[in-house]
Amino acid sequence: MKLFEIAHSRTGDKGNISTISLIPYHEKDYDMLVDRVTSSKVEAWFKEFGVTQVDRYEIPSLPALNFVLHNMLGGGVTRSLAIDPHGKSLSSALLDMEI
Template identity: 55%
Template sequence: MRLRELAHSRTGDKGDTSNISVIAYRAEDWPLIRETVTVAKVTALFGPQIAGEVTRYELPQLCALNFVLKGALRGGVTRSLALDAHGKCLGSAILEMEVSAHDGGTGAGH
């Protein structure tokens, strides 16, 4: 299934860094999201579009993850000529990620 079936997303930016939060609709889906939406999968999803490191923060009280993607905005709002200089579409892109209970338990990318 697609992540968008289990969660919604919010995005923010600061300079050349994008923040993407993934928030579970239901608390019972949080363990699957926590186990399957890893740094490795997010890094692979965005590929060379991200020039720096990807860091993941867990917010279990909110059933949410926050990813900080450095070097994701091609210089940031004041420098980029990109159509989406704020990186708002990155939240929609992450929700297209495939998640499955079979992916869980690897621990990779936490």
């Protein structure tokens, strides 16, 4: 199953760091996301973009996961030559991950 089948996502940025939130449509699926969407799996998923580290924060009260992807944006908005320097499409890319 792909993540988009059970969750939605939002992306933010600060400098060369991208943040991606992952929120299940139904609270009952939160524990499955915690088990299956690890920081190492997200880091491997985005490796080709140059990510060097992924931190995961669990927010069970929402419920949501927040991922902080370091060195993800080609130096940041003002330095990147990427078409999407803010990395807004990264949320869609994460949702395409198979779990």
